[in-house]
Amino acid sequence: MGRLVPAVTRALDILELFLDGDGTLSAPDIVRRLQLPRTTVHELVTTLAARSYIAQVPGQPGRYRLGVRPYQLGSRYAEQLDLAAEGQQVARSVAETCDETVHVAILEGTDVIYIAKVDSTHAVRMVSAAGRRLPAHCTSVGKMLLASLPEPELAARIPDGTPLAAMTPNSITDPAALREALADVRQRGIAVENRESNPDVSCVAAPVRDRTGQVVAALSISVPMIRWSEERRAELEQLAAKGATELSERLGHRGGA
Structure with a gap:
């Protein structure tokens, strides 16, 4: 088996957090649950949002939900x-x-x-x-x-x-x-x-x-x-x-x- 890429693993860890709870998360929630640096979480969240894997919750600044891309992949x-x-x-x-x-x-x-x-x-x-x-x-x-x-x-x-x-x-x-x-x-x-x-x-x-x-x-x-x-x-x-x-x-x- 090849080496796992840490950044990809962390991004996937973030996506899998949305499987629990009400399906929405904030950056501080992610920092707390994954024990990652705030800067790292900010960069990963920004990247995931830019690629439509997550999206901001309307009317709730700073909170995110799954975007359209996981739905497309799942379909x-x-x-x-x-x-x-x-x-x-x-x-x-x-x-x-x-x-x-x-x-x-x-x-x-x-x-x-x-x-x-x-x-x-x-x-x-x-x-x-x-x-x-x-x-x-x-x-x-x-x-x-x-x-x-x-x-x-x-x-x-x-x-x-x-x-x-x-x-x-x-x-x-x-x-x-x-x-x-x-x-x-x-x-x-x-x-x-x-x-x-x-x-x-x-x-x-x-x-x-x-x-x-x-x-x-x-x-x-x-x-x-x-x-x-x-x-x-x-x-x-x-x-x-x-x-x-x-x-x-x-x-x-x-x-x-």
């Missing part, structure tokens, strides 16, 4: 919890239909993180786990999520001329080739991975949208090559799209992008 955290919980339920339903491994993943930087997963009951199946992180360009969920980004944001994450890491001989390593693949994903609305993260597995993925129409996740079905065929791929594409639509509806999406 985003709640959205992620809802996505993971709903994603797990939908993934289970899809897996029961096809008896293959189903994932729901989100994009973080240039990686995907699996937030929900349901295993196939077959003896031969994809081995993975919720919480696993993989390079986005090597996965069907990652391709779907990268394809949903605005071009400037995609360019910032995947710069031209910078080779991409390979997980298998089939992995796309050329950013230009990846952009061609993403253009196809946008056109079809489905992403396909052909043994690009695992030499023995192929996957299909469809986009999951929130109530605003923004793509916030992707749902995939992973199949060992011994059960993969073009006919099976077409069936699973339809099933992944159906599952992603159901999850989108659970998140408040009502059609349209």
Whole structure:
């Protein structure tokens, strides 16, 4: 574990004081409860107020309450919890239909993180786990999520001329080739991975949208090559799209992008 930053720790200590009592505090209250120097408290309170983590109580000079920023962060955290919980339920339903491994993943930087997963009951199946992180360009969920980004944001994450890491001989390593693949994903609305993260597995993925129409996740079905065929791929594409639509509806999406 890295070294804790004292100033950040003190700022968080101040924010956590608002969990008790009536939810308002003065600078002297903070000095007394945390045993910190008045100058330090003044600087921390000024910084937290400037960033909207706390705000002055109207009509009570010198007293503070939580600002809008903690609410925004908490709302985003709640959205992620809802996505993971709903994603797990939908993934289970899809897996029961096809008896293959189903994932729901989100994009973080240039990686995907699996937030929900349901295993196939077959003896031969994809081995993975919720919480696993993989390079986005090597996965069907990652391709779907990268394809949903605005071009400037995609360019910032995947710069031209910078080779991409390979997980298998089939992995796309050329950013230009990846952009061609993403253009196809946008056109079809489905992403396909052909043994690009695992030499023995192929996957299909469809986009999951929130109530605003923004793509916030992707749902995939992973199949060992011994059960993969073009006919099976077409069936699973339809099933992944159906599952992603159901999850989108659970998140408040009502059609349209």
